[in-house]
Amino acid sequence: MEALNALIAGFGVALQPMNLLWGLVGVTLGTLVGVLPGVGPALTVAMLLPLTVRLDPTGALIMFAGIYYGAMFGGSTTTILLNTPGESASIATALEGNRMAKAGRAGPALATSAIGSFVAGSIATFLLTLLAPLVVELALKFGPADYFALMVFAFITVAAVLGNSTVRGLTSLFLGLLFGLVGIDSQTGQQRFAFGVPELLDGVDVVVLAVGLFAVGEALYVAAYQSRITATVEKVRGSLLMSAADWKRSWPAWLRATAIGFPFGTIPAGGSEIPTFLSYATEKKLTKHPEEFGNGAIEGVAGPEAANNAAATGVLVPLLTLGIPTSATAAILLGAFQNYGLQPGPLLFEAQKDLVWGLIASLYVGNVILLILNLPLIGLWVRVLQIPKDILYAGILVFATLGAYSLHQSWVDLATLYVFGLLGFAMRRWDIPVGPAVIGLILGPIAETQFRRALSISQGDVSVFFTHPISASFLALTALLIVVPWLVRRFRSTSS
Amino acid sequence: MRSPAEIALSLGVVALGLGVAGVTATLPSEGGYAGIGPNFIPAVVAAGIIAVGVWLAIEAFTGGWRKAPEHTDTFAPAPFLWVSAGLFAHMLLIAWAGFIVAGTVLFAGVARGFGSRRVARDIALGLVFTIGIYLFFVKLLNVSLPAGWFAPLLGTAGI
Numbered sequence: 001m002e003a004l005n006a007l008i009a010g011f012g013v014a015l016q017p018m019n020l021l022w023g024l025v026g027v028t029l030g031t032l033v034g035v036l037p038g039v040g041p042a043l044t045v046a047m048l049l050p051l052t053v054r055l056d057p058t059g060a061l062i063m064f065a066g067i068y069y070g071a072m073f074g075g076s077t078t079t080i081l082l083n084t085p086g087e088s089a090s091i092a093t094a095l096e097g098n099r100m101a102k103a104g105r106a107g108p109a110l111a112t113s114a115i116g117s118f119v120a121g122s123i124a125t126f127l128l129t130l131l132a133p134l135v136v137e138l139a140l141k142f143g144p145a146d147y148f149a150l151m152v153f154a155f156i157t158v159a160a161v162l163g164n165s166t167v168r169g170l171t172s173l174f175l176g177l178l179f180g181l182v183g184i185d186s187q188t189g190q191q192r193f194a195f196g197v198p199e200l201l202d203g204v205d206v207v208v209l210a211v212g213l214f215a216v217g218e219a220l221y222v223a224a225y226q227s228r229i230t231a232t233v234e235k236v237r238g239s240l241l242m243s244a245a246d247w248k249r250s251w252p253a254w255l256r257a258t259a260i261g262f263p264f265g266t267i268p269a270g271g272s273e274i275p276t277f278l279s280y281a282t283e284k285k286l287t288k289h290p291e292e293f294g295n296g297a298i299e300g301v302a303g304p305e306a307a308n309n310a311a312a313t314g315v316l317v318p319l320l321t322l323g324i325p326t327s328a329t330a331a332i333l334l335g336a337f338q339n340y341g342l343q344p345g346p347l348l349f350e351a352q353k354d355l356v357w358g359l360i361a362s363l364y365v366g367n368v369i370l371l372i373l374n375l376p377l378i379g380l381w382v383r384v385l386q387i388p389k390d391i392l393y394a395g396i397l398v399f400a401t402l403g404a405y406s407l408h409q410s411w412v413d414l415a416t417l418y419v420f421g422l423l424g425f426a427m428r429r430w431d432i433p434v435g436p437a438v439i440g441l442i443l444g445p446i447a448e449t450q451f452r453r454a455l456s457i458s459q460g461d462v463s464v465f466f467t468h469p470i471s472a473s474f475l476a477l478t479a480l481l482i483v484v485p486w487l488v489r490r491f492r493s494t495s496s
Numbered sequence: 497m498r499s500p501a502e503i504a505l506s507l508g509v510v511a512l513g514l515g516v517a518g519v520t521a522t523l524p525s526e527g528g529y530a531g532i533g534p535n536f537i538p539a540v541v542a543a544g545i546i547a548v549g550v551w552l553a554i555e556a557f558t559g560g561w562r563k564a565p566e567h568t569d570t571f572a573p574a575p576f577l578w579v580s581a582g583l584f585a586h587m588l589l590i591a592w593a594g595f596i597v598a599g600t601v602l603f604a605g606v607a608r609g610f611g612s613r614r615v616a617r618d619i620a621l622g623l624v625f626t627i628g629i630y631l632f633f634v635k636l637l638n639v640s641l642p643a644g645w646f647a648p649l650l651g652t653a654g655i
Contacts, residue, residue: 054638164563167551171509174544178516181538190534193519216583223575223609390610394603394618395625397579401586401602402595402629406639414587421583430505431564448537452530460531 003133010357014365019062022055023362026063027369030070035077035381036392037231038218041312042328042438044071046210047396049336050403057340058355062362064336068329069121069366072272072312073374076113076305077381081106081234092280093308096293096300101234103296108242110378112250112298113305115242118371119251120258120306124313125363127262132349132360135321139346144454145464147322149474151447154268154324156478159436161485162269168432175423176440179204186445187452199412206335208404209441210328212417213434215400217424219393224425233385240375246298253283253302261307265314271327271435272311279307313363320344320356323446328435331442338442502561506553513545578609594644599626 013019029051033044048067052060080097093113100109142150159173160166182193183203194200242250257279264275283299284290293300318324323345325331337344342352349356374381387395404417427434458464465471520542523535555561582605589598603622604615612618630646633639643650 050639051637165561167548167555168561171548171552174541174548177541178545181541185534188534190524192523192534192538219606220576220579223579224572225569390607390612391621393610394606394622397583397606398599398603398626398629401583405590406641411587411591418583426505429567430502430561451537452532455530455532456528459529
């Protein structure tokens with residue numbers, strides 16, 4: 001009930017004309033940039049962060065929520081119409097969506113994706129509204145030791161459990177943690193790894209790291225390895241409307257996908273990748289038209305797209321209530337909060353009630369804007385997709401360098417950006433995931449603060465992490481995550 | 497299959513970890529009530545980097561990194577260098593020639609790296625794009641960007 005009142009007050013904030021305008025600008029720009037081939041949601045959010053530097057925090061965060069949603073949706077448009085997926089979460093959509101487009105059914109594919117995203121996003125936002133106050137209540141009981149243990153759990157799942165290789169995930173995580181150490185130690189004022197360079201004393205900015213890894217690294221990679229490959233854009237022919245049969249096959253898929261996507265978003269499971277594939281597999285199993293799978297089955301688009309959006313909203317639960325980002329995109333959003341001196345977590349719900357609930361209300365509004373805006377503007381998105389690669393990457397890099405330069409008006413940030421670009425190139429080439437590095441950069445310093453705070457309270461006694469029940473459970477869970485897969489592998493190899 | 501690149505990268509990670517350990521050794525360790533100082537977590541990170549470096553090296557020497565996807569494309573040095581050159585020129589130019597000049601040079605350099613041979617078109621497009629961004633950021637968003645060589649022109653145009 002209290003949540004409902006808070007939400008109504010939140011709508012009062014979100015529906016103020018200026019905030020509504022920022023939401024609209026955010027959704028439009030997010031979709032526009034998110035449609036660009038090779039630009040995923042993380043890069044979209046990072047590139048558009050500098051746009052908000054002069055806004056008040058509420059307006060800026062509402063705009064960011066719009067950018068986040070727009071970027072997600074823009075990515076699906078690209079996947080359906082282009083045969084190269086821009087983000088891992090869209091690969092499942094590509095399987096069926098691109099086939100549908102090739103068969104001249106691009107319209108219904110885009111429609112089921114847009115309406116499914118709306119349905120899933122709205123239900124997921126409603127679940128967020130119900131769940132957030134409960135998690136906040138729980139989180140208020142957390143001490144520094146518990147937070148630290150929770151962050152260790154998040155680190156291990158995103159770095160070691162997900163992805164192709166545990167060791168490469170951990171390599172990425174430790175690089176991120178190292179970048180997070182650069183600057184002034186918040187507890188003692190000690191300079192660390194800054195080597196007296198003034199620009200480094202502020203620490204490594206998440207925009208520079210994310211843009212370096214995703215934009216510069218990607219540009220170097222594509223230039224060096226794939227500049228001659230050209231993708232073909234499918235034409236949108238015929239009606240955008242879905243037939244009665246399309247509706248009948250889509251809506252159960254949307255609902256099932258929401259049930260799969262939202263819970264996966266709330267746990268540290270790397271965002272949307274797993275739930276979209278799970279949803280695809282579910283739909284493939286349950287369909288009455290198995291012969292269409294692989295040739296453009298509409299459930300195969302409806303499910304993964306809805307799952308993607310539900311998971312994207314689910315990610316906001318740990319981000320807002322606990323301050324834990326579980327995907328690279330969420331880590332960048334957390335960086336946006338920090339730019340305004342705001343630390344997401346239970347205390348933010350108390351101290352900045354209007355801002356938090358205004359943000360949540362703006363998610364409902366953003367979903368509606370997205371639905372109204374996207375289908376009519378499909379012609380524009382198609383034209384954006386046709387921008388040739390040379391112009392596209394030239395424009396992306398001009399924008400990317402602008403974000404880094406505007407931090408201190410200094411070439412040092414541009415040099416840092418290039419170094420991260422080289423790193424991103426190498427990571428892309430040798431299959432080292434970049435997500436854990438971005439999460440490590442943002443979450444590392446927070447984890448260190450909690451670790452030292454916990455030890456200060458216990459007068460240096462390390463046993464606090466194992467005697468507090470919440471902390472001990474998270475650490476036990478982390479240990480299980482490491483040990484169980486290892487045991488399973490050992491068992492399999494000895495039995496075979 | 498042993499890959500020289502994987503071996504080099506693995507050893508590079510180990511070297512980075514040793515470097516981090518070296519810097520950590522210069523940090524103070526006094527930590528008040530907590531009993532640990534600003535050097536504790538850096539030491540953990542250094543140990544972690546060395547450990548994953550050694551692990552990568554072991555994989556690289558015993559059959560290559562596990563589950564690495566097949567990579568068959570050949571590296572084209574010229575495009576890579578063009579993009580890099582654009583970024584370096586931008587770095588050097590931005591403070592004194594201004595955002596528009598530096599951005600246009602970057603634009604043309606990257607376009608060239610991606611195979612464009614139409615230099616005049618790229619410069620023209622780069623100018624339009626950077627002037628647009630400049631006006632948007634400086635006039636609408638109040639973000640300051642260096643005007644550089646374009647300062648007199650933007651000034652007489654009343655911008």
